[in-house]
Amino acid sequence: MATNNKKNTKNKKPKFNPYWIYGGIIAIFLGMQLFSGGGFQDASSTTPSQFMEFLKNGDVAKVEIVNRREAKVYLTPQAQEKEVHKNSKPSTLLASSSQSPNYKFEFGDLQNFEDDMAEVVNNYKLDPKPKIEYKTEQNLWGDFIIGLLPFIILIAVWIFIMRRMSSGGAGGAGGQIFNIGKSKAKLFDQNTDVKVSFKDVAGLEGAKEEVQEIVDFLKNPEKYTALGGKIPKGALLVGAPGTGKTLLAKAVAGEAKVPFFSLSGSDFVEMFVGVGASRVRDLFKQAKEKSPSIIFIDEIDAIGRARGKSNFSGSNDERENTLNQLLTEMDGFGTNTNVIVLAATNRADVLDKALMRAGRFDRQIFVDLPDVRERKEIFEVHLRPLKKAKDLDTDFLSKQTPGFSGADIANVCNEAALIAARNGKKAVDKQDFLDAVDRIIGGLEKKNKIITPAEKKAIAFHEAGHATVSWMLEHAAPLVKVTIVPRGRSLGAAWYLPEERLIVRPEQMLDEMCAALGGRAAEKVIFNKISTGALSDLEKVTKQARAMVTIYGLSDKVGNLTYYDSSGQNEYGFTKPYSEQTAELIDKEISDIIEEQYQRAIDLLSKNKDKLTQLAEVLLEKEVIFKDNLEKIFGKRPFENENVNENKESESKVSVVKDTSEEE
Incomplete structure (x- = not known):
């Protein structure tokens, strides 16, 4: 206890503060100023007229005139006794x-x-006459301090501003004035608490294997260099948003026992000229000092775009200088082979060719959307922190979310937990996940939206038309459910579980277009009128028809031509890559394809008008119908391949046919 008390007393001692020195110096100056001249001398104040009376009475022994403006009066010893x-x-x-x-x-x-004093002395014949002395007084310390005061204020303000600027470091407001050219990369090393590892990265087996090998390069370089091989200088992660590119980089930071520098491509760009190139140099300098090391640049397309494209004003010179410096550091004279650069982007088509070449980014790792098996693994990762129901089937969830990315699945799990909590449940069950998928794809339900009975009937027949046509067509996607409850901007929606095809044939695309036009066709067949409710259907169909004609070369009249530029670097500029006659032919071909499928949908619905009406009445009554309701009305679907499709591992995203009306 005694030792603890001693420690406490030691800790309670005031710490030395440099401001104490400043305060002491100021106190010394003030003391010298106050006590200069022999101490405080408090003479009584008087007026010139009173002084003249003292002078007439012979009380004044001496008058001392100071600085030609002040008089100090010394009385005779006799007068002091009065x-x-x-x-x-x-x-x-x-x-x-x-x-x-x-x-x-x-x-x-x-x-x-002086004249007044001489007149009084002569008139009153004073003897002895008062002595008159002239004196000049100077306050040297006071004048010295007053002279230094402006400089002291300027220096104090300068020190204050500089400390505020430098104290912010890399992230503070104004903290980059002196460190403006320094790299803003965040350093992760083996002592940093990075909890993400490769175990947390579900799916992405191919990409994960490539990245793991890069980590192994740095851990055991002799294993590869012993055979004469060279360690790759860089790897580029390419994939759609949300597929896990940054997550892979976090796993590398957690697994690699080497320094890991992480930053975004936009961190190089600043309003000052030359800052980007300076930061690139500083980044690689730090990485080389700590080599072997890894640099991760997220969203590298911020600085890696192709040079010289649409640069009319010269405004991109700074970004191009940054890119040039990055190219030099990655593969130039004096580069260090023990620094590996990882980068991520979802716009690989706009990157500069010099950046993509071997020797800089030796490997391009494609991070694709997960298939059904990988989605199950991702669900298992995101379901760990949730209190889920015991009978929850992850296989079912993975099949109900085709085409979802890892970020989408994380959002589904979080949304399901929120829905379960909103409903007062103690565990997240299957229905919560289905509601979450509907919420994410279709939007929030708007049950209080004011819809007239006539509009509700039109919406019901529109959605029933989609369901009927898709049920009758062989290559149309299998139906999941149909609803007339408004969601988001849509007044109704039909959910499909389409098969993902690596190659798509014309008949498959035409069937999908016909099913999409089934809503407007149903309105035409039942009411002999059409409405604005088919806006999203028409948008989808028009894009598909244009793709058939101009991209995939599936039109007999246009021929085996494509006007698609996969590199993203259009060589044609502002001109079309085809003539006006071809443009007219393309427009007519697109229109003919759409109108043919529209007429096909009308013919199908006209033959099954009674079943269409029966399905619409069930939809009006229940507001939501499922596959079972269609089987009761239409019987089993006449095509057998849909059962095979359910077992396939590759599926595309749940397709939702939204029917939006133009709201005023």
Whole structure:
């Protein structure tokens, strides 16, 4: 206990503060100023007229004129004993050898004052005459301090501003004034708490294997260099948003026992000229000092775009200088082979060719959307922190979310937990996940939206038309459910579980287009009128038809031509890659394809008008119908391949046919 008390007393001692020195210096200056001249001398104040009365009475022994504007009056010893002068005796705090004045006052013009004194002396024949002395006083310390005061204020303000700027470091406001050219990369090393590892990265087996090999390069370089091989200088992660590119990089930071520098491509760009290139140099300098090391640049397309494209104003010179410096650091004279660069982007088509070549980014790792098996693994990762129901089937969830990325699945799990909590449940069950998928794809339900009975009937027949046509067509996607409950901007929606095809044939695309036009066709068949409710259907169909004609070369009239540029670097500029006659042919072909499928949908619905009406009535009654309701009305679907499709591992995203009306 005694030792603890001693430690506490030691800790309670005041710490030394440099401001104490500044305060001491100021106190010394003030003391020298106050006590200069022998101490405090408090002479009584008087006026020139009263002084003249003292002079007439012969009380004045000496007058000391200071700086030609102030007079100090010294009385005779006899006058000091008079009653009227009792309060004029000066008080001194410090011992002083010189006599102190009894009175002091200020006068105007010195010549007039001297004349008045001479007149009084002559008229009253004073003997002895008062002595008149002239004296000049200077406050050296006061004048010195006043002269230095402006400089002191300027220096203090400068020090304050500089400390505020430098104290912000890399992230503070204004903290980059002196560190503007320094790299803003965040350093992760083996002592940093990075909890993400390769175990947390579900799916992405191929990409994960490639990245793991890069980590192994740095851990055991001799294993590869012993055979004469060279360690790759860089790897580029390419994939759609949300597929896990940054997550892979986090796993590398957690697994690699080497320094890991992480930053975004936009961190190089600043409003000052030359900053980007300077930061690139500083980044690689730090990485080389800590080699072997890894640099991760997220969203590298911010600085890696192709040079010289649409650069009319010269505004991109700074970005191009940054890219040039990056190219030099990655593969130029004096580069260090023990620094590996990882980069991520979803716009690989806009990157500069010099950046993509071997020797800089030796490997391109494609991070694709997960298939059904990988989606199950991702679900298992994101379901760990949730209190889920015991009978929850992850296989079912993975099949209901085709085409979802890892970020989408994480969002589904979080949304399902929120829905379960909103409903007061103690565990997240299957229905919560289905509602979450509907919420993410279709939007929030708007049950309080005001819809007239006529509009509701039109919506019901529109959605029933989609369901009927898709049920009758062989290559249309299998139906999941149909609803007329408004979601988001859509007044109704039909959910499909389409098969993902690596290659798509014309008949498959035509069937999908016909099913999409089934809504408008149903309105035409039942009401002999059409509405604005088919906006999203028409948008989808028009894009598909244009792709058939101009991209995939599936039109007999246009021929085996494509006007698609996969590199993203259009060589045609502002001109079309085809003539006006071809443009007219393309427009007519697109229109013919769409109108043919529209007429095909009308013919199908006209033959099954009674079943269409029956399905619409069930939809009006229940508002939501499923596959079972269609089987009761239409019987089993006449095509057998849909059962095979359910077992396939590759599926595309749940397709939702939204029917939006133009809201005022």
